[in-house]
Amino acid sequence: MNIVKVIISVHGSDALKVFWNEWTKDKTADTTTYRNTYKTTYKISRHTVEGCAEEIRNVLLELVKHCLKKDIEAAAPILKKLAEKGNLLYQALFTKFGDEGEEDPHEIRDHLATLEDPFQLDFLVSNLVLVPWGLIYPADPDLLPASWEGTRNSERWEKYRDFWCFAHDATTRYNREKEIEDASSLAMLRVIHPAVFEKARNDIKSTSEKNFIDWLDARYGIPLSTESSLKQTWRANAANTGLLYFYCHASAAKLAIGVNDSIPVHRLFLHLSDPKRKAPECLLLINGCRTAVGDPRGSFMLPASTQGLCGFVGTETDVPDVFALRFSTSLLHLLFQRGKTLGEAMHCLYRDHFPLSLVYAVYAHRNFRMSQPEAPDIDEKTRANFSIGAIGTRWLEALHGN
Numbered sequence: 001m002n003i004v005k006v007i008i009s010v011h012g013s014d015a016l017k018v019f020w021n022e023w024t025k026d027k028t029a030d031t032t033t034y035r036n037t038y039k040t041t042y043k044i045s046r047h048t049v050e051g052c053a054e055e056i057r058n059v060l061l062e063l064v065k066h067c068l069k070k071d072i073e074a075a076a077p078i079l080k081k082l083a084e085k086g087n088l089l090y091q092a093l094f095t096k097f098g099d100e101g102e103e104d105p106h107e108i109r110d111h112l113a114t115l116e117d118p119f120q121l122d123f124l125v126s127n128l129v130l131v132p133w134g135l136i137y138p139a140d141p142d143l144l145p146a147s148w149e150g151t152r153n154s155e156r157w158e159k160y161r162d163f164w165c166f167a168h169d170a171t172t173r174y175n176r177e178k179e180i181e182d183a184s185s186l187a188m189l190r191v192i193h194p195a196v197f198e199k200a201r202n203d204i205k206s207t208s209e210k211n212f213i214d215w216l217d218a219r220y221g222i223p224l225s226t227e228s229s230l231k232q233t234w235r236a237n238a239a240n241t242g243l244l245y246f247y248c249h250a251s252a253a254k255l256a257i258g259v260n261d262s263i264p265v266h267r268l269f270l271h272l273s274d275p276k277r278k279a280p281e282c283l284l285l286i287n288g289c290r291t292a293v294g295d296p297r298g299s300f301m302l303p304a305s306t307q308g309l310c311g312f313v314g315t316e317t318d319v320p321d322v323f324a325l326r327f328s329t330s331l332l333h334l335l336f337q338r339g340k341t342l343g344e345a346m347h348c349l350y351r352d353h354f355p356l357s358l359v360y361a362v363y364a365h366r367n368f369r370m371s372q373p374e375a376p377d378i379d380e381k382t383r384a385n386f387s388i389g390a391i392g393t394r395w396l397e398a399l400h401g402n
Helices: 046-069 076-091 105-114 152-162 196-204 207-222 227-240 264-273 322-334 342-351
Strands: 004-012 015-025 034-045 119-125 173-174 187-193 241-247 250-252 254-258 259-263 281-285 309-315 360-362
Touching: 015 152, 015 196, 034 046, 034 076, 034 105, 119 207, 173 207, 173 309, 187 196, 187 207, 187 227, 196 322, 207 322, 227 259, 227 264, 241 264, 241 322, 254 360, 259 264, 259 309, 342 360
Parallel strands: 004 119, 119 173, 173 360, 187 241, 241 281, 281 309
Antiparallel strands: 004 015, 015 034, 250 254, 254 259, 309 360
């Protein structure tokens, strides 16, 4: 599949510089060979982009709150509103900022619309620019349905397939290029808030999902639950770790893994920095509220992209505890037992668990792979849409260090 790369960097305090670079697979040579066929550069308004991102996240929170209280049958108007906000971000991405004599952004917009072959979108960004690019919606939101009456749940996502997370498997990562190797020979390290984790686990009804979590304990050991144990264990095992998993209360710049034990993003960066690490890249799965939002004090993009790491999967808004645990367990199952890449796994999850799946975003390499064929399977019957039914009773939100 062809790849379109979008490099976005901070240009002063009020502008972002956008560089489009299209790589087309050379069909006359080896299938892994690509050639650069198109590129253009221009500036856009940083404040406009950040405002659109905030509006998207506000609607996502509205969606989550709706699903906590009501059935998703009545969620169509909220999804329509989300598409409207996504369309504003689309406009912001292609609206030139300033009068400098740079290239016309409408040129690349029109070019993308003419591409007949499917293509993937890779956003390469500064750690200061965390934007839900996958929720850009280029089509006309007015054409979306006002209700889902008479529509099967498994087909609903198709009505919204123009969102870039569906249409182009859009991913975002820090603009440090890294080669991805297979992490299947490496181990997994888990860090959890024990009380929060156990409560969510006890609320899961599926025996096969619980058995999968039990297998994780048996295979990788009991999860860590303090900052000091993370620091010590990472120092000793970083070279052998392919996936670092967090399930805890969180905010845009902090992980709360205990009542009096929280890890701000700057300390996590220092703990995970290891210039001597030579192992294949390690993925972070940061399961808590708003871990993909970013903050003036920093974002999880930086510690997740330091030497030897390849980014993270995070959340664009608050997330309910049970849904978060089931979603992450299903992601691990697809990586481990089904042998899928991160991009392939998220491709499945976005569709299978729509619409709450849109809360999650990939700020990492889509080609990350960590096959563990000995992992147990999860019963197909238990993998119904996690957006339906009991999705949780509390947020994974960090407040005042708790």
